[in-house]
Amino acid sequence: GENVEQHPSTLSVQEGDSAVIKCTYSDSASNYFPWYKQELGKRPQLIIDIRSNVGEKKDQRIAVTLNKTAKHFSLHITETQPEDSAVYFCAASSGPGGGNKLTFGTGTQLKVEL
Amino acid sequence: DGGITQSPKYLFRKEGQNVTLSCEQNLNHDAMYWYRQDPGQGLRLIYYSQIVNDFQKGDIAEGYSVSREKKESFPLTVTSAQKNPTAFYLCASRGTSGGAGEQFFGPGTRLTVL
Numbered sequence: 001g002e003n004v005e006q007h008p009s010t011l012s013v014q015e016g017d018s019a020v021i022k023c024t025y026s027d028s029a030s031n032y033f034p035w036y037k038q039e040l041g042k043r044p045q046l047i048i049d050i051r052s053n054v055g056e057k058k059d060q061r062i063a064v065t066l067n068k069t070a071k072h073f074s075l076h077i078t079e080t081q082p083e084d085s086a087v088y089f090c091a092a093s094s095g096p097g098g099g100n101k102l103t104f105g106t107g108t109q110l111k112v113e114l
Numbered sequence: 115d116g117g118i119t120q121s122p123k124y125l126f127r128k129e130g131q132n133v134t135l136s137c138e139q140n141l142n143h144d145a146m147y148w149y150r151q152d153p154g155q156g157l158r159l160i161y162y163s164q165i166v167n168d169f170q171k172g173d174i175a176e177g178y179s180v181s182r183e184k185k186e187s188f189p190l191t192v193t194s195a196q197k198n199p200t201a202f203y204l205c206a207s208r209g210t211s212g213g214a215g216e217q218f219f220g221p222g223t224r225l226t227v228l
Contacts, residue, residue, distance in 0.1 A: 001173070006156075034216065043204065043219040044157070089156055099164055100145065100208065101172070102217060104156035 002027040004092050006105025013080050014113055021108045023090035024072040032093035033066060033073050034102070039086045047088075048075070080112045117141045120205050120220035127192070127199070127227050135190045135223045137205035145208040146188035147217060150174060150201045157204060163188055192225065200227045 003026040013019050025033075031052040036044035050057045050064045050073065057064050061080075066073040077084055087109050091102040118139040127133045137146065145164045149157040159172030163182040177196025182188055188207075192199045202224050206217040 004156075032215070043221050045219070046216050049216065099162055099170060100215075101147075101159055101162060102157075103159075104149075106156040107154075 002030060002092055002094055002101075002103040004090060004103050004105045006090050006108060008108060009106065010109045010111070012111045012113060015080060015082060017080055019075075019077045019080055019084070019110055019112075021075045021088055021090070021110075022072060023074070023092075023105050024070075025092040025103075026071065027092065027094065028068075028071065029095055030092040031095045032100075033064070034091050034093075035064060035075050036089045036091065036104075037086045038089065038107075044089060077110075080110075082112050082114060085110055085112045118205065118207055118218055118220040120203075120223050122223060123221065125223055125225045127225065129227060130194045132191055132193050133225065135192070135203055135205075135225070137188045137190065137220055138186055139188075139207045139218075139220075140186060141207055141209055141218065142185070143207035143209040143218075144185070146182070147206040147208070148172070148178075148180065148188070148190045149204045149206065151204060151222075152201050160190065160203075199225055201225060 006023045034049035037047045038044040061078045063076040087107045089107050090105040094101045121136045147162045148160040158174050161180040163169035179191045204222045205220040208217045
């Protein structure tokens, strides 16, 4: 089955700096890669996603890059703000043949310090 | 945050008891999922259903059971066979037919075994 590894587990940055979170996946058939943000005690919410036919996607201060050859994808947050503090999860989808299941990474606790 | 609801928000269970967690969605989504989240860990898939009257085991199905009699509902039963059931349980649904797409999460149920 799919295996997703996520690094780092914790990340502390100064407000205004950039943050980068990296994930690797094992199944070359995976074709959809979402990123979720989860605040303490709340539900995960999608912040950005990318499909395997695209190498990069950007939405304001958030961007995701995908390298299919190396099987890794990354989340980039620029100009970080205190409200960006949360746990971020990457995931990879198995595609229709696998029920479009999501396999999640173990999460990155991002802390943006003033 | 409407569309997918879970109840109760908090649930306490004595050892040896079965409990059922509710998940309802009015998004007309075909696929529904149950995840378990433990502190400092990612989301792990328990069961999923791509269509009414059909469901498949996820990565950690032992000690759990589900049913999918209606499109809107996907209840999860935590049985006494689950040795360590204390966790945060998240239900999700996905509507993109035929391909990968965003999973929308419910607010979660926090289960504690006394």
